[in-house]
Amino acid sequence: MSLITYLTRVHFADRVLEDALESELALLGASRPLVVADGPEALDRLMLSLPRGTRAAAAFVPPSGPAREADCAAAALTLAAEGCDCVIAVGGAGAIDAGKIAGLAGAGAGIAALLAGAGGAGGAGGGRARPVIAVPTTADSGAGVRAAVRVLTAAGRHHWLRDRRLVPAAALCDPTLAAADTPAATAAAGLDALTHCLETFLGNAFNPPADGIALEGLRRAGRHLEPAVADGTDLGARRELLAAALNGALADQKGLGGVHALAHALEEARGAAAPRHGSLHAALLPPVLAFNAPAGRERFAAVAAALGLAPGADLPEALLRLAERLPLPARLGPLGLDGAQLDRVARRAEADPANLTNPRLASAADYRAMLEAAL
């Protein structure tokens, strides 16, 4: 078992949920956790791992999609009503984000106030925040350690909240928790982890440690994504994907890029029918990389090498081939978006925080062209 303390305390090992939960709760001096979960399996294991005498309250969120404002508010209400002294968020990105928001809202300001004051340096405020222990069960939640969360508001918009206090007090990365995923879910989550590493590495912010972490994540994702998809019981491959997700999140300070800007906007546009986060990356990677090539082609070689491609391989082409081998759509055409919807998606991509750190300045018109190329 290893304890990694970049950014926060990260326990990384098979069955670490059982091993580390008690000591982490003791460290926080907490005994009344609010458990935010998105499914029964991980929740069962979690409840059995709680030390004797723990009085837990629970809040549930849907198994996929971003955290919904109403669920966050319900979780925060439960936290206040039950007098919870910490939050344990277990599940995919939606559960982790909802748990973090409930923890940040604490017993003070409501969710709406938190969202209204959102964004930017030192944005959100109010209330006494509760510490969060994140227990990620998929590779698309940045191993639970990111300082940013996404909320689906009551109005159907995706809202980003970025605050240092969203980094959990601890994360328990247990690869055995993800074993129940389908091949398509594994492919989407794994490709998302790969894309986090790719976009953070290509960003032109100066951050050598983040670059190194991102490259190492690419190396793991490049070698283990396909085996993990092919064989759901390949625990070694799952462990590597979760490690890649952790690396992608630790490099997150550099910011993401165009693939995420577009993916977020597309998911928002599809509303309740939104595809799983990561499942559209395969279609988006080639046009976004082609657009970014003039701004950072020299970094492509390092990415290709990390992914284990042959020297001189064309990176966008190789990623397209990878996408075709994965059980993910390689084109956006089947989504059936009309021209007006594409325009709206392009405008929302332009406004997405990830667009700020794309290596090349991209306008709504540029995003529209990239979407066309991916149809």
Added chain:
Amino acid sequence: MSTSVAVLHGTFGRVCLYDMDRAMVIHAHREGHLIFHVQGPPAEAVIDGRPYPIGPGQAVAISPWQPHFYRPVRAATNTLALVLYIKPVWFIEAARSATSSLRFGRVGIEVAAPIARRIAHVARTMLAEIITDQSVQGALAELTQACFDQSWQWTEEGAAFLGRVPQAWDFRVRRSLNLMRERLGEELGLDEVARESGLSRPHFYKLFRETMGLTPNTYLNALRMERAIERLSGSHDAVADIGLDLGFASQSSFSRFFIANGVVAPSDYRRSVHVARPRP
């Protein structure tokens, strides 16, 4: 006559809504600087002899100590501009750059739709009755971050937009900076500063320029402006007294200096300034 609509001081620095109609002199300041067009005809900022447009689609980003001046393009019609002076230390966490924080990658900023929305939001906030530090801080952080990040993104223009790269510090220049700061307002000529820093006058000017990217005169003017703004907003001292303390012979010469370096008259600045207080 340029006039001030609203000025807000806070932990972020200063943000001003100015109705501008006249050209300024070359000046610089230690804050990072963003100038956005809000209403009226376009204008421009001149940096290193090159004009950069300030209009509905274009803004300018000026790095700390980068000499620049504003000028209208069409005389006799006012331009309403939102002007940010951002303290580098406030922005340090958001800057993803290895060089001094808040050094912009280039001057020209494209006012894309998300930036335009934030400009409108901040301008509206400036006109609100009650402004707390928090109500404007988040919006300013987002606006500054968006411009800062964009300035480092690659565009078709590429490196042609890059600002100057700061040079290494010379200890004699550092000594001269200290002298100017400590003896501001005293009768201290730059000849004397050069001598006390251990440099001949021509060598001092050359070395100062190479190190700081601006002349000692421009630097001294920036210090005077800082002190003047501090006292205009933080004290009830008479404008004439503030001018005299800074070495100006009369209130009118102080006013002329303040207008040329800081857009509006000192009394106008004092009238419109509001100091945002953090919530208790």
